[in-house]
Amino acid sequence: MKPAPFDLLIADSLEEALACLHEHGEDARIIAGGQSLMAMLNMRLAHPSVLVDVTRLRDLSYIRCKGDWLEVGATTTQAELLAWPELATRAPLLAQALPYVGHFQTRNRGTVCGSLCHADPSSEIPLALATLGGEVVLKSRKGKRVLAAQDFQTGMLTTARRPDEMVVAARFRLQEDLARFGFREVARRHGDFAIVSIAAMKTAKTLCLGVGGVAERPTIQTFDAQSAEDLEAALNAFAWQLGGSDDIHASARYRREMVRRLGHTLLQEVSNAAAS
């Protein structure tokens, strides 16, 4: 379990990193915290010929509030975001979801943007981004693009990032007045990949659920004000839309059932909390 050989660029500036991506395209891979990628390299599931280390780009390590947005830079670690004093008040969903991301040792090194780029269907950060209607900022030598969460993560482990692009920041929507959030995760052990993770959000405009771990990427569904029967039917339809696969930890059927049950609980929780 040792990584296959690769050239390694320790980038001192974003420009260097982007130039390297420009030159090597698909053969290059960015490494920041590397908490997912390193395991894949060690197992030789991945063998990029060039690795671009961006951990020294300290100017990309920031947590900023800009208007409605919380912007997190490319090298900001999950631990740094979790330790941000305003997280619980200004981004409560992240405050609830981040403790489920791996363990504190992996959060110490793993980055927020890295988790988005890795695009694991069970990951909490992509789920939070999608639920909050967030955005991803990409840069290449040709310029900058901003993609909505749902346009960024296109499937299992795959994103719309072009080979010459690097994700330089993620934007999460800041807390709106009266918005309420809930988060639940079903996993075998603490810190495991989620079997199902569910986020609920109630704002003045919308009531929605985001689900990770079932479909091949986080999936959001809005629920209009509904009768109890309608809600149950809508949750069932949503569960079936997500589909899910059997794996050794849980059946697809179990996953769908958790979507129905926990989805129901969470929707009620955020609705009741909002009402009170």
Add this chain to the structure above:
Amino acid sequence: MSDSGKDLTLERPPPDKGAAGKSYIGQSVLRVENRALLNGRGQFCDDLPVKRGTLQAAILRSPHAHAEIESIDVSACLARPGVHAVITGEDMRRHIAAMKVPLEAPLEYYGLAVDKVVFAGEAVAVVCAEDRYLAEDALDDIEVVYRPLEPVLDPLKAVEEDAPVLHPAVKSNLISKHHFRHGEPEAAFDSAERRMSFDIVYPRNSIPPIEGFVCIAEFLPENDGYDVISNFPGPFGMHSVMAWSLRVPGNKLRMRSPPNAGGNFGVKLTMFPSIVVMCVASKLAGRPVKWVEDRLEHLVAANSAPNRVTRVEAAYTAAGEVTALRLEHWDDHGGHIRAPMPGPIFRMHGTTSNAYKLRHLDVTMNIVVTNKCPSGAVRGFGGPQLYYATERLMQRIAVVLDLDPLEVLRRNILPADVFPYRAPAGAVYDSGNYGRCIDEAVAEGRLEDLKRRREEVRAQGKYYGIGYAVGIEPSQSNMGYIAIAKSAEKRKKSGPKDGAIVYATVSVDASGSINVVADSVPQGQGHATTLSQIVADQLGVAPEAIMVNTDLDTQKDAWSIASGNYSSRFAAAVGSATHLAAQRVRAKLARIASGTLNRPAEDLVFSDSMIRDPDNPDNAVPLYRIAALAHWSPGSLPEGMEPGMHERAAWSAKELEPSNELGEINCELAYGFIFDFCGVEIDPVTFDVKVDRYVTAHDCGTVLNPALLEGQVGGSFAAGFGAALYEEFVYGEDGAFYSGSFADYLIATAAEMPPLDIVHCTPSPSPVTLLGAKGVGEGNTYTTPVCIANAVADALGIDDVVLPVTPSRVADLLLAEEQARVGAPESEAPEASGSGRSLTGEDSVIVPAPPEEVWRSLLDPDSLAAVIPGCRSLETAGENRYRASVDMGVGPVRGRFQADVRLFDLEEPRKAKLEGSLSGPLGSGSGSGEVHLEACEGGTRVSYSYRVKVAGKVAAVGGRMLDGAARSLIQQFFRALVSQAGGPARRGLWSRLRERLGLSS
């Protein structure tokens, strides 16, 4: 043998005249091992320096569960800079004799696959290179051509007539069958008031230590021998197996162990074939070879406890007393049987009746091979499987008779006045008071609390259950037990096998400092601490002043076949021998001091490093003075006394007799007792199973160090808890292995472990061990899985409990029919089912080109090359057959594969069938599918369906995402087809729908 053993008398230890006053035995003396370990100064095998020029090994492993090896080409690999040797199964066959197994079947095993592979992960070739990174790089250069064969995974299916046979020379997957009959089982069944029968299944699991196998092997051309340093823990009976296989006399295979080892749990025994392989690798490479097993290798190929199916039949009374038991076991040992397997089933045979009074047994053992990882000697060694049958039985009888399960246990349990007791299958239970132990465990409201909890929780409409289990915990294996695998006649021919030798040496040097050497090869249990306590008591010194060395060097130390770390041997055996050696040193010192102090030797007292006249405080001499005399002045020693101060004890308990004609044998020396009960709560929403409270009570005779004992209990409890709720090696029907990482093989962490209440019962000291101590290292691996299973059965009111009890499994039991599917019509749904772990699916795209054009793309090699994602080259390999080299993957996961594709049943231009296979370093796959072309508005509707199976590394570590990944690849293929055939596709209805719903496309 007698009916109950009432005629038995057992040896009793002489009254102990240890140090006056102070006794370290029985104290929680702090560990002497810690100073090194807590400062990062442990010396684990991978920490030891190696000779310059030592090569590092990496192993190529089979992605197939069952396949013939058509060819292996290592030339490209050998040509790679830094690679010094590549060893294959053929090399092994040339250089070694097949490794011996304790069975009569003509099994041949060489450590590397020869001619065929029989499980996914089997070692096929070894690369020896200048460092491990290079060695792993070079694995990709070995070209192996496999011809896949049908695998068989289920032990019951494996023994059917038409099952594919793993080992053609044996002609059957039923490697051996054994029948034992004790008492009068037929009569007991005929006259039974009640009968019950059911099947149980015990799953595959292990207790993977955090340190894997490590071995440094060097061929010594000067004497045609080998020098091996490894964390092989014993039993050193395997030394003979290795030497035999390497065709050297035992004295030319030097085995050494490092000072520290990172856990064992029985698992490391099965590294011995790898040691043989590395010895051959060293010989062929002409340099020392070091191999450090990595985690993926360990999970896929190190070993597993045998999984077992048991058909249980019981005769019992209306009062719940079991009178006879009939068991038929199918013990699944995976692809190969390696010594001392199938040992576990025989080791525990003597205790088949567990702690119960029943006298009539009928036991049939089927030893079976299937296409899974070979079995090994996992901690518990046959106990978890056996007691899963007996203890589920007791719980089920209680349910049927509507009795309290604890009452049923009490009615069956052996009374206190039977000891020593010869159990019907031959084990001689040396001491115990099981009823008292149960009383002490449930006392102080422990059980009442749980019953109250159950009432409260159930009143809230939730699930709560209480489970019980008892277990006899044997320690120190009789070397003769494995002989009962052979017929009585064969046993007679091969001579008696019995006993279990242990060696310990206590020496005092000229400065009076004390050294202890013993053959226990500890793996973290704190043996050095305990032995220093034992010797300190005899010699009246502080334990921390004693140096204990438990490394083993087969060329310098006293050892025998029974040496090593296994079978809870330490307390019973090594403790006894060390005690004996220390007694001898004391006797010798006392005899010398007797002259100086003018008192008879037997009156002298050892304390505070002095030898004293108990009646006169001034009449004393420092121990070191007497020891010095033995070294400096042999001439002044008492007449006939051997000079120096070095006493070696070899000990083998006389109670470890050979088996009788019926195969009855006292399989172990000392027998402890465990009684467990627990409360389990099951979340009615998520079906998560939580052990609310767990009580385990132990009587293991004299306690040597209570803190170390609790450590052993806590550790074996954690393993049993894992087996009950988390740990399982999972295979697909195609033999693909799915538990290849620590994200898939789940080990409970501090966050999952429930509180454990350890009750130290009033001890029943063993009359057959010199300190009265019995082993305690394995007990909870026996009782905990079934205790939790019994609680789950109670909580849910079910008969069959399948381990591990995962939330998803509970959901399957409790949920009614799933709510009806809504949404898109079936035909267009991206249905993918993982059942049987083969992925099926279907979808369609609309290609803006006429069917004829699409058809041409499918049949034209050039177009096909463009269509196949990542295709680097494609050649025609016959009519409508193609062979391609493709780079493919999902996200960052990429690999190169060799793809073979065939199109058949062509109906131009409407329909074609495909089948093919893929193989590469990441794994292998096979699949089939059908493509339909249909003219429609805007071009051609291409509908496709597929069935894909994936095995190898990606399956082992990526099972969680395998279905999605395979689907994604197939979609890539058809999307490429679309672009090849004329521009971007018009998306099908379902794609558009899914997009709108926010699902992936």
Add this chain to the structure above:
Amino acid sequence: MPLHPKNRPVAVELQLNGKPQRGAAAPNMLLSDFLRQELGATGTHVGCEHGICGACTVRLDGRAVRSCLCLAVQAEGRRVETIEGLAEADGSFGILQDAFHRHFALQCGFCTPGFLMSLADYLEGNPDPTEEELREALSGNICRCTGYAEIVKAALYAAARLRGDADSSRAK
């Protein structure tokens, strides 16, 4: 812009337990291997090489991280602390080591370096954890020998002593 070509070892210099250390590492060499094989600091153990068992945990610039999920080259110029640096200057056990010693919180000792380095970081950030918080924090480290009960006790005891709680002696 240092570009390190594959298979070519480069000099890596870091502070190991307060002392500058230098060794050579190819770009793909793991920090865990660099510490053990290049610097001879074998106190850090390798248990799974995919970031789950936690045995290889070290402190990198003070934060507990998996050294198997970090490249040696990435540690250039950084502070690395390992189990070898936990003892007091006079060689006696530091508080964490002492807590593990007196509470029998280790058996084989293979996973122990990871537990100690994890706790060293964690208890700085959360000096007064509840047992539940501690168990959660320790869930990134696997021990096969103990069943964790003694580790949790030792960690609670160490936390109390690190805080200077007078009642820590009672926790013995």
